[in-house]
Amino acid sequence: MTLTSPAFKDNARAALADTQLQRALSKGLGFVERRRLAAERLPEFDALRDAARDIKSHTLAHLDLYLEAYEARLAAAGGQLHYAVTADEARAVVLDICRKASARTVTKGKTMIAEEIALNDFLEANGIQPVETDLGEYLIQIRHEMPSHIIAPAIHLNKDQVEADFRRVHTHLPRDRNLAEPAALLAEARGVLRERFLAADVGITGANFLIAETGTSIIVTNEGNGDLTQTLPKVHIVLATIEKLVPTLEDVSTLLRVLARSATGQDMSVYTTLSTGPRRPDDPDGPSEYHVVILDNGRSSMLGGEFAEMLRCIRCGACMNYCPVFNAIGGHAYGWVYPGPMGAVLTPALVGVDKAGNLPNASMFCGRCEEVCPVRIPLPRMMRSWREREFERHLSPATVRGGLRFWAFFAKRPALYGFATALASRVLWLFGRSAGRFRRLPFAGGWTRHRDFPAPQGATFQAQWRRRQR
C-alpha cells in the first residue's frame, strides 16, 4: 500500500478541486441521518455503548488469556492458527497456504487487514489472481485504487464512473448493453463475480470478531458475498488482528447491536456469518481447510500505552461519517488505509508519526467523532497526544514552533502582552476601521486567502476597562 500521508496537504487540495469526488461526497450515503434515527429507536443505545466499551477494554486487558482460549477452541474445531508479527510475515503465510492449495484464483470478502498488508499486489506479483467480491472493493480493484472509507470503500465514486469502468473492464459483454440504471450495474457485477466464486481455489475474508469461547470468527456483510467467498472454495483464510478478540458469543451480540447501528443505521447487517473450523463430516458444504492469520503489525506495542483505547475500534466508520474534514476531502487524501478520525489516530501508530503527522493535526477537535463512537474512543484526546509526541520529537514544522514560541513569550508576560496587543489593536484599527475588515493582512495569508478578517474596535478590552475603572 503506497503511503501518501506525508503529502496530506497536497492530497487535500487535489481532493477539494476534484469535481467528481466533490459530487460524490455531497451526495453521501445518508449514514449520519440513519445512525441518528437508529439510535433514537433504541432507548438503551447509550447504555449499550458503555457495555461495548467495557467488553473491549476488558478483553484488551486480558488479551493473552483470550488468545490462548481462542487458539485452543480453534484447534479443537480443526482450524489452523498462524500468528504474524509483521505484514511481511502475514503475506508469506497467506502465499504459502495458497501455494499448497495450488491456487490460481482467490476470492476475497471485504477485509481492511488485506489492504493494510497490500495483499492483492503481493498475490498478483506471485502469479495468483485475487478477486474482490464486495461490490465496492471490486470497483476500486478494477480502478487500482485504495478504499476511501472503511465500510463504503467506493463512496468516492459516482454511478457514471462505475458504468465507464464496467465498459472498460468487462469487454466480453455486448457493447450496446444498457447500464443506465444502478440495478443493471449491480446485475452485471453479480454475473461477473458469480463465475469467479465458482472458479476460486481459496477464499479470504476478514473478521469482525474472533470469539474466544468457541473459536469462531464472525463477518457481517450486506451483500452475501462473504458467505460465497468462504463456503465455496476448498480453503478459507480468515485475516484478523489481535484486537478482534471478544470473550463470548453473548459479548458479540452486545457489540453487534451497536455496530450496524453506528455504521449504516441498520439494526443488524443483512448477513452475520459465523464460522468455526473447516467443514465437518455431516456439513452439507464448507471448506476442507480453515486458517486464521492473526496479525500484530505494531498493535501489541499500543497495549497499555497512551493509544491502547484505539484498539477498541470495531471499524463502524461512524467517526468519519460525522467528520467535517472527511466530508470535505474524502478518504484518499489521508494517504493510507484508514481515513478519518480513527485513521488519524491509528495510522501514526502503525506507520509512524513522522510520516503520518498531518493526520492528527488536520482536526478542529470538534468532538463529533468521539460523540458517536460506539466504543467511546477519546479520538480528539489521542490526536492531541500525537501532536504532543510530534512536538517533543521536534517534528512539527518550524513555522508552527517559531510562531508558538513568539506568542508564548508574550502570553507568559501579561503586562508586556497587554502593551503589545494594545499596540496591535490600535494599528489594525487605524488601517481597518474604514472598511471594518481586511481583505488581506500580512502574516495571515492562510486566513485572508479565503475570508475577511475583522478590524479590531480600537483599544483592547483590557485597556478600555482600566480606563473606565480610573
Added chain:
Amino acid sequence: MPETPGKRVGLLVTCLVDLVRPAIGFAAVKLLEDAGCTVEVPRQSCCGQPAFNSGDRATARELAEQVIATFEPYDYVVVPSGSCGGQVRVHYPELFHGDPNWHPRAQRFAAKTYELISFLTDVLGVTKVAARFAGTATYHDSCSSLRELGVRAQPRRLLTGVEGLTLTELPDADVCCGFGGTFCVKYPDISNAIVSKKADAVAATGADTLLAGDLGCLMNIAGKLQRLDRRVAVRHVAEVLAGMADGPAIGEPERAHEAAT
C-alpha cells in the same frame, strides 16, 4: 436551586475578545452585573489553548498555572467563550493529571469556571433578559459549548425571550464551522471548504443576523459571509442578550452602520 447573586466574578475575557471585539466583553459585564454580580477583570493574556492543541504541553501548563493563580481569588470565573471555557473546565484538570499539588487545585478551579450563558442560566437561574432586538436571528452551536459544556438549550431559551427577536434554526447547527483555532491557518483549504458550507447554510435560513457564543467561530463565519458578499450581520449572542447590538456587527465599518441605521 439558583445560588444567591452578589458573587465576585472574575471575567476571563479571552484573548480574541480582548483584541478584536471588546464589545463582547462589555456585553458580558452588563449581563453579569444585571444579574447581580460584581465583575472584576484582572490583567490576563490567554488560557493557553493554542499551545495545548499544538502539542506544547509545557507552555500550556505554564499558562494554565498563570490563569489559575490570577483568577483563584474569585467566587466564579466566567468566560464569554465555550472553547476557552472548555479548556479550563475540561482540559485544565487533564493537563495537571497526576500532579498532587496542581491537580486538585485545577479541579477546584474548573468547577467554578463557567461559559457565560451557562453561568447566567445554570448557576444564576436567569430565565429572561431585558433586551430588545428587531430582526430574525439564527444560532450556531460552537463545538466546545455544545459537546464539552452541554450548552445548547440555554442560549436559545434566552434568545426566545428577547423582545422583537425571531429565532430560526440553522440546519446542521451542531456541525463545526471549520475554525478549529490554528487549524484554519494550518489547513486553510480544508477550513475554507467547511466554512463555505456553513456560510451557505446560514444564508439559506434567510435570517438577517447570525449569533454564536464563540468569537473564533464568529470571525470565521463572518469573514466568509463577507468575502461572499452575503449580507448577514454576525454577532456574539451576549451582545444581543445585553441589548448592546446597536454598534456595527463583526467586520462591519462604523460608517456603513451609521448610514444603515
